[in-house]
Amino acid sequence: MEALSYLENVESNARTYAQTFQRLFVSGKGMRIRDASGQEYLDCLSNAGTLALGHNPPEVRDAVMAFLGSDHLQQALDLATPAKHAFVQELFSMLPAKMREASKILFCGPSGSDAVEAAIKLARHYTRRSPLMAFHGGYHGMTAGALSAMGKLSPKSGDGLIAQGTHFLPFPYRFRCPFGTAGEHTDQLSIDYIRTVLSDPEGGVAKPAAVIVEVVQGEGGCIPASAQWLRALREITLEQDILMIVDEVQTGLGRTGTTFAIEHAGIVPDILVLSKAIGGGYPLAVVVYAEHLDTWGPGMHAGTFRGNQVAMVAGVATMQQIRRDNLVANAARMGELLQSGLRDIARRFACMGDIRGRGLMIGVEITRPAANQRAGQADGALAHAIKLNCFDNGLMMETGGRHGAVLRFLPPLSITEAEVGMVLDRFEHALAKTHETRPHLTREAV
Numbered sequence: 001m002e003a004l005s006y007l008e009n010v011e012s013n014a015r016t017y018a019q020t021f022q023r024l025f026v027s028g029k030g031m032r033i034r035d036a037s038g039q040e041y042l043d044c045l046s047n048a049g050t051l052a053l054g055h056n057p058p059e060v061r062d063a064v065m066a067f068l069g070s071d072h073l074q075q076a077l078d079l080a081t082p083a084k085h086a087f088v089q090e091l092f093s094m095l096p097a098k099m100r101e102a103s104k105i106l107f108c109g110p111s112g113s114d115a116v117e118a119a120i121k122l123a124r125h126y127t128r129r130s131p132l133m134a135f136h137g138g139y140h141g142m143t144a145g146a147l148s149a150m151g152k153l154s155p156k157s158g159d160g161l162i163a164q165g166t167h168f169l170p171f172p173y174r175f176r177c178p179f180g181t182a183g184e185h186t187d188q189l190s191i192d193y194i195r196t197v198l199s200d201p202e203g204g205v206a207k208p209a210a211v212i213v214e215v216v217q218g219e220g221g222c223i224p225a226s227a228q229w230l231r232a233l234r235e236i237t238l239e240q241d242i243l244m245i246v247d248e249v250q251t252g253l254g255r256t257g258t259t260f261a262i263e264h265a266g267i268v269p270d271i272l273v274l275s276k277a278i279g280g281g282y283p284l285a286v287v288v289y290a291e292h293l294d295t296w297g298p299g300m301h302a303g304t305f306r307g308n309q310v311a312m313v314a315g316v317a318t319m320q321q322i323r324r325d326n327l328v329a330n331a332a333r334m335g336e337l338l339q340s341g342l343r344d345i346a347r348r349f350a351c352m353g354d355i356r357g358r359g360l361m362i363g364v365e366i367t368r369p370a371a372n373q374r375a376g377q378a379d380g381a382l383a384h385a386i387k388l389n390c391f392d393n394g395l396m397m398e399t400g401g402r403h404g405a406v407l408r409f410l411p412p413l414s415i416t417e418a419e420v421g422m423v424l425d426r427f428e429h430a431l432a433k434t435h436e437t438r439p440h441l442t443r444e445a446v
């Protein structure tokens, strides 16, 4: 049986991207990938934001090949190795100065979810408190603890999966302000609300071990929190003696135009969760946390594959290339270019309700424009149709956010100006094609 139909027959219905992009993908270089028919796609998925340098970057491949051909341990539990030494030194050299000085690192099972589990566990252990606070729209992974902090209900709708003990707070989603304002007061209202919840002795909400937050919500629809909001949240957690866990699984290592997204606000969290890009395209996840929290004992968060040496080698090569080629600055610059190109296209297509993001983490919320309504209704079906037309037109991206209405651009940090232009061309072409069957998409028709 042909490979694609064989896989479609035997693979689970729970698979995701493979259901949308039904091709056999055979090669990748930079941000271009090819399917078995030879069709090329510009990849704005980047393995869900993992591939900082795109597919098969030569320097990373050379480092990995040299390592594979050596007698170094290829898997090493959490034993000390030269690869680990080099990785920790390189990663620490990239951390904000205040974190570099007095932090500990724990290698986790190699997924973002497992590192989130470790972060929650550490916070609970240290504070001796169990409740957790998380945000509407938050995404932290699919294991039980991480899932308990997820805003989206559908993945945990089965009996018993909605864990108790997590209190959800309103994220400053200005376009759809949870307080019903036009967005300009959203940050302040969110902070006031959080402060009230945490300080009201009759508010019915127990003091949590930690608040877990993304600086830019990724899967939740590419929603950036402002620097002021984050600083205010940090102040509250310090005042109230609650740990702050910042989940930079997706934003870490340059994606938002600074090496870590916390740098936009200049805050230092108690616990930082990292995965995706740090492994240079291979599975790796860590938590970096303030030294004084290191009160747990050996084995309190273990796992067989914590010692993914190949990922450490690839991670070092990736970090070195990011630094050498100024790719963090490139992400900031290309992100601005992409956002401004999208704003230009939005003048012609009314369905592009909101364009937002930071660096190369950009979302376009697709809406059904309505008179007398600032933010039209989120239109997931339309976003899906546009995504499929993008794919037909050689552009791969994902959707996320409420009702799947946000088209998400996550190209590699190494994207060039010419590639940004191609992404914009293909995107506009796909919008025009979608428009042929849905004329209400254009500005003129509103």
Ligand SMILES: Cc1ncc(COP(=O)(O)O)c(C=O)c1O
Residues within 6 Å of the ligand: 048, 110, 111, 112, 113, 114, 116, 139, 140, 141, 142, 214, 218, 219, 247, 248, 249, 250, 275, 276
């Ligand atoms: C912010 C954030 N946290 C955690 C995770 C979970 O990581 P993983 O899928 O590797 O378990 C993700 C995955 O997309 C994420 O975006």
